[in-house]
Amino acid sequence: MNELEHFFKNEDHRMIHKWNHYFEIYDRHLHHLKGKKINILEIGISHGGSLQMWEYYFKGMATIYAVDINPECKKLESDNIKIFIGSQEDESFLKKLKQSIPPVDVLIDDGGHTMKQQVTTFNQLFDHVAENGIYICEDLHTSYWKHFGGGYKKSRSFIEFSKNFIDKLHAWHTPKVPIDAITKNTHSLHYYDSILVMEKRKMEKPFDVKAGNSSIEDVHAKDLVANSLIYKEAE
Numbered sequence: 001m002n003e004l005e006h007f008f009k010n011e012d013h014r015m016i017h018k019w020n021h022y023f024e025i026y027d028r029h030l031h032h033l034k035g036k037k038i039n040i041l042e043i044g045i046s047h048g049g050s051l052q053m054w055e056y057y058f059k060g061m062a063t064i065y066a067v068d069i070n071p072e073c074k075k076l077e078s079d080n081i082k083i084f085i086g087s088q089e090d091e092s093f094l095k096k097l098k099q100s101i102p103p104v105d106v107l108i109d110d111g112g113h114t115m116k117q118q119v120t121t122f123n124q125l126f127d128h129v130a131e132n133g134i135y136i137c138e139d140l141h142t143s144y145w146k147h148f149g150g151g152y153k154k155s156r157s158f159i160e161f162s163k164n165f166i167d168k169l170h171a172w173h174t175p176k177v178p179i180d181a182i183t184k185n186t187h188s189l190h191y192y193d194s195i196l197v198m199e200k201r202k203m204e205k206p207f208d209v210k211a212g213n214s215s216i217e218d219v220h221a222k223d224l225v226a227n228s229l230i231y232k233e234a235e
């Protein structure tokens with residue numbers, strides 16, 4: 001059991017609402033930030049238990065920013081936790097938020113989980129995640145639920161929207177996909193049941209490398225080059 005799960009199950013805290021398999025995913029992508037001074041933004045506060053969980057996990061080293069549409073949540077503010085009241089689907093609110101807080105090392109979207117909320121939040125805030133930071137969007141199963149604006153293969157679902165990120169990651173290799181901010185700033189996409197974790201890193205056009213002595217006649221490689229099956233885009 002990792003520290004997050006331990007906190008959830010054994011420590012005294014306000015209510016936390018997560019899915020049971022999320023703790024392993026958080027720990028896998030966030031443990032390298034422990035011991036560092038970091039900034040976190042969580043969208044969706046509810047009773048504030050998850051904010052206490054981050055305080056516990058990062059041993060007070062994290063400054064925690066949080067957003068909720070419910071004005072009651074403002075009561076949960078403390079020295080280390082700054083709370084902003086507004087809607088994650090309101091672009092002007094998110095723009096003002098960006099002016100009020102530093103770029104964050106971790107952003108967790110655990111708000112209302114509608115398609116519009118998840119897409120607007122990503123479009124507005126991905127660029128406010130610092131270099132080498134982590135963007136986490138939770139509860140992606142709502143992409144399949146009508147009530148949240150989702151539906152299987154529905155073009156405006158967050159799942160369908162984020163599938164385009166796979167192409168953007170590979171934009172270096174095809175003129176058909178423009179190289180954009182996602183291409184240049186995303187190291188990797190990690191899909192889990194209901195969670196997408198994006199790890200940010202400054203990226204440059206990759207190149208292939210070889211080392212070591214040639215030990216066999218590589219007939220196949222010659223054929224590949226001759227047939228333009230590598231280094232050229234297959235139509």
Ligand SMILES: C[S@@+](CC[C@H](N)C(=O)[O-])C[C@H]1O[C@@H](n2cnc3c(N)ncnc32)[C@H](O)[C@@H]1O
Pocket residue numbers: 015016017018042043044045046047048049050067068069070086087088089110111112113117
């Ligand atoms: C799933 S709960 C958050 C749970 C909390 N992160 C936890 O782990 O315990 C979702 C929260 O999102 C808030 N919310 C719903 N719609 C929102 C919106 N449009 N903008 C911001 N917050 C919203 C709700 O008020 C609720 O507190």
